[in-house]
Amino acid sequence: MADESDDKVDKPTTDSTEESKESLKSTGADVPEKAQPLPPEAGSKDPAAEIEAKTKATLPAGEKPKTEAKAEEALPGVEKPSKTPAIEGASEKGEPATPEKVAPTPPKAGAASVKPTPPPRAPAGEKAAGDKAVGEKPAPPKAAPAAGHKPAPPAKKGPVVTVDITGDPLIDKIKQRFGEAITEAVATFGQQIIRVKKESLIELCHYLKDDEETLFDMCTDLTALHWPERAGQEFDVVVMLYSVPKNRRLRIKVALADGEACPSVTSIWEGANWMEREAYDMFGLRFEGHPDLRRILLPPDWPGYPLRKEYPIEYRDNEWTDKHIQYREVDYDTSLIDVKYAERR
Amino acid sequence: MQDQEALKPQETLFDTEEMVLNMGPQHPSTHGVLRVLLKLDGETVIDLDCDIGYLHRGVEKIAEHDTYAMITPYWDRLDYVAAVSGDLCYVEGVEKLLQVEVPRRAEYLRVILTELQRIASHLLWLGTHAIDIGAVTVLLYCFREREEILKIFEDFIGARLTAHAFRIGGLWWDVYPEFEKRVRDFLKIFPERIDEYETLLNTNRIWLSRTVGIGILPAEEAINLSLTGPVLRGSGVNYDLRKAQPYSAYSEFDFEVPLGENGDTYDRYLIRMAEMRQSASIVEQALDGLPEGPVMAKVPKVIKPPVGEVYHAIEAPKGELGVYLVSDGTGKPYRMRIRPPAYINLQSLKRMSIGHLVADVVALIGTIDIVLGEVDR
Numbered sequence: 001m002a003d004e005s006d007d008k009v010d011k012p013t014t015d016s017t018e019e020s021k022e023s024l025k026s027t028g029a030d031v032p033e034k035a036q037p038l039p040p041e042a043g044s045k046d047p048a049a050e051i052e053a054k055t056k057a058t059l060p061a062g063e064k065p066k067t068e069a070k071a072e073e074a075l076p077g078v079e080k081p082s083k084t085p086a087i088e089g090a091s092e093k094g095e096p097a098t099p100e101k102v103a104p105t106p107p108k109a110g111a112a113s114v115k116p117t118p119p120p121r122a123p124a125g126e127k128a129a130g131d132k133a134v135g136e137k138p139a140p141p142k143a144a145p146a147a148g149h150k151p152a153p154p155a156k157k158g159p160v161v162t163v164d165i166t167g168d169p170l171i172d173k174i175k176q177r178f179g180e181a182i183t184e185a186v187a188t189f190g191q192q193i194i195r196v197k198k199e200s201l202i203e204l205c206h207y208l209k210d211d212e213e214t215l216f217d218m219c220t221d222l223t224a225l226h227w228p229e230r231a232g233q234e235f236d237v238v239v240m241l242y243s244v245p246k247n248r249r250l251r252i253k254v255a256l257a258d259g260e261a262c263p264s265v266t267s268i269w270e271g272a273n274w275m276e277r278e279a280y281d282m283f284g285l286r287f288e289g290h291p292d293l294r295r296i297l298l299p300p301d302w303p304g305y306p307l308r309k310e311y312p313i314e315y316r317d318n319e320w321t322d323k324h325i326q327y328r329e330v331d332y333d334t335s336l337i338d339v340k341y342a343e344r345r
Numbered sequence: 346m347q348d349q350e351a352l353k354p355q356e357t358l359f360d361t362e363e364m365v366l367n368m369g370p371q372h373p374s375t376h377g378v379l380r381v382l383l384k385l386d387g388e389t390v391i392d393l394d395c396d397i398g399y400l401h402r403g404v405e406k407i408a409e410h411d412t413y414a415m416i417t418p419y420w421d422r423l424d425y426v427a428a429v430s431g432d433l434c435y436v437e438g439v440e441k442l443l444q445v446e447v448p449r450r451a452e453y454l455r456v457i458l459t460e461l462q463r464i465a466s467h468l469l470w471l472g473t474h475a476i477d478i479g480a481v482t483v484l485l486y487c488f489r490e491r492e493e494i495l496k497i498f499e500d501f502i503g504a505r506l507t508a509h510a511f512r513i514g515g516l517w518w519d520v521y522p523e524f525e526k527r528v529r530d531f532l533k534i535f536p537e538r539i540d541e542y543e544t545l546l547n548t549n550r551i552w553l554s555r556t557v558g559i560g561i562l563p564a565e566e567a568i569n570l571s572l573t574g575p576v577l578r579g580s581g582v583n584y585d586l587r588k589a590q591p592y593s594a595y596s597e598f599d600f601e602v603p604l605g606e607n608g609d610t611y612d613r614y615l616i617r618m619a620e621m622r623q624s625a626s627i628v629e630q631a632l633d634g635l636p637e638g639p640v641m642a643k644v645p646k647v648i649k650p651p652v653g654e655v656y657h658a659i660e661a662p663k664g665e666l667g668v669y670l671v672s673d674g675t676g677k678p679y680r681m682r683i684r685p686p687a688y689i690n691l692q693s694l695k696r697m698s699i700g701h702l703v704a705d706v707v708a709l710i711g712t713i714d715i716v717l718g719e720v721d722r
Contacts, residue, residue: 162653188653188654188655189441189442189653189655191655191656217565217568217569218568218569218571219571220571220658220665220667220684221656221667221669221682221684221689223669223682225671225679225680226680238669238682240656240667240669240684244568244582244584247589247590249656251656269569269571270566270569270570270571271569271570271571271572271689271692272571273692274688274689274691274692275571275689282405296397296398297397297398297401297721297722298398298401299398306403306406307405307406307680311406313406313407313409313410
């Protein structure tokens with residue numbers, strides 16, 4: 001039983017090779033780690049991938065089964081036969097490549113044309129479908145785009161998780177109405193994302209909230225992403241919407257240049273107020289039309305914006321802490337302590 | 346009559362002027378380090394501002410420098426009175442990204458633990474909410490039952506509060522042999538205990554006058570303010586992620602979503618009480634149908650999800666707890682955004698408080714059910 005499942009499952013995992021890669025990375029690639037933003041859109045070259053390729057080359061293929069077995073022992077929970085392999089299908093390639101090898105580089109446009117691979121296993125697909133389609137409401141059975149519109153091909157795990165939305169009535173309608181302003185409409189893991197030009201954001205949001213068919217009456221979340229290497233479009237503002245009557249979600253993305261202001265959606269959804277303040281606090285993004293744009297979690301005079309990629313993680317001792325906390329090294333006489341201890345004894 | 350008219354405060358000898366009152370960050374009724382600035386006219390609140398961030402640790406930044414497995418314990422420390430729920434949200438988010446299917450036994454155990462955690466969280470809420478309003482007794486009753494749940498956790502997980510109950514792919518261990526019996530013992534006594542709390546409060550005159558009609562939120566406004574969880578359902582909006590977009594194994598259980606009518610503090614209290622009963626019922630069903638089998642899926646030791654992004658949300662005790670993960674194909678997330686229900690629900694404090702008295706602000710902070718670990722992250 002255990003053997004069987006091992007055979008089936010473990011080939012692609014190559015844990016030990018992974019590990020060696022990991023260590024290689026941590027020793028050699030401090031810099032790329034941080035400077036490696038690789039937006040999926042940009043499809044830039046990934047230092048990690050290079051290192052992986054290197055490791056692969058140095059590792060004879062014949063060695064694999066042995067190291068695997070070793071890693072297997074180390075992996076907890078493998079004694080129990082699992083019916084759900086984490087990664088399957090990669091063994092079809094017949095080479096010791098890790099399935100992640102190809103992962104970091106698919107440019108989105110290519111991804112669309114290659115092979116729409118909805119979530120591979122049926123249950124995952126179901127889950128994803130449930131995500132956006134219906135709960136108990138009879139609402140939009142047609143609107144099951146990514147997970148539903150193509151029956152899942154026999155599970156083949158690939159790096160492609162993002163597909164263009166086709167045949168979704170709602171998205172088609174939005175596209176028709178806003179035309180050029182919608183630059184992208186994709187689904188990933190069954191979740192719909194549209195990218196809109198900054199100028200049309202407010203109009204689109206008004207439409208999404210008020211239109212009978214969309215009724216996105218709740219702004220679930222608003223946040224931002226920083227892609228320092230995407231010149232001219234360093235930031236993405238991500239607005240997540242939910243429609244209570246229709247029970248579906250939609251994610252809107254707006255690309256911004258550094259220093260550019262984003263139109264505020266607080267006039268449409270009041271709840272976005274603190275979310276925008278947080279985005280301002282953490283990324284330094286300004287929101288035009290926000291009633292009260294102040295920092296919210298950090299002190300008003302805090303230096304820098306922490307969630308930008310260039311902001312170092314160890315930045316505890318800075319001008320602000322110097323000014324307000326006045327941390328000082330305390331110089332104490334160790335001999336004095338010894339004396340005290342001696343006295344006590 | 347004329348004399349009384351003449352004695353209106355504006356026309357008496359007193360000068361009246363607005364006052365700014367600073368409540369917190371060490372005020373016991375603000376549940377941690379929440380600082381509220383109140384602008385008062387007499388004792389009536391005319392404006393309010395929340396000052397938060399005293400507990401800010403920068404979890405989202407830390408996450409960008411940690412591997413996927415290393416991040417899980419941070420989720421315990423967000424909402425530290427409902428640590429298991431936080432784990433579930435994150436772990437399921439990563440599993441979605443990895444496209445891992447969790448064994449059914451693990452799913453069921455997750456449901457059991459999460460629902461027990463919901464009960465524990467609601468009990469703590471009830472106790473502190475009551476003590477804020479002045480009913481000290483309830484806290485002692487609530488802690489009696491909460492203790493039982495924490496002991497069950499402790500024997501299974503090893504920790505009472507910051508549980509780190511789940512791993513990516515399932516559970517680290519299977520439960521111990523007496524687990525089922527102990528949970529069933531708890532379920533046996535628990536409904537009676539809820540009756541006890543309700544006897545103390547439901548028709549208590551002081552309780553009613555402090556909660557009924559306080560902080561009324563109409564449904565539309567509640568949605569517009571992005572409220573979720575019991576605060577939203579108190580206004581009569583049927584939005585519970587366990588029903589609306591079922592995750593884990595919730596689609597297999599039969600339970601109701603309690604809804605309020607008036608959207609006031611009393612309704613929100615009733616809803617949480619009803620939710621505890623529903624949670625107990627879910628736990629019972631899950632125990633009855635607990636399948637055999639493994640509790641851990643095969644997950645690569647080094648977790649490297651494919652390039653992509655995913656948003657996953659669960660119904661935490663406080664509302665919709667979400668995680669937005671962006672992966673660049675490396676072992677660390679490119680960005681992890683936490684959608685904190687308490688933070689977003691706290692926004693409504695201003696809307697609810699204006700026009701009420703200072704003492705009601707205390708009740709309203711309680712009714713939102715905030716945990717500052719999650720608000721400040």
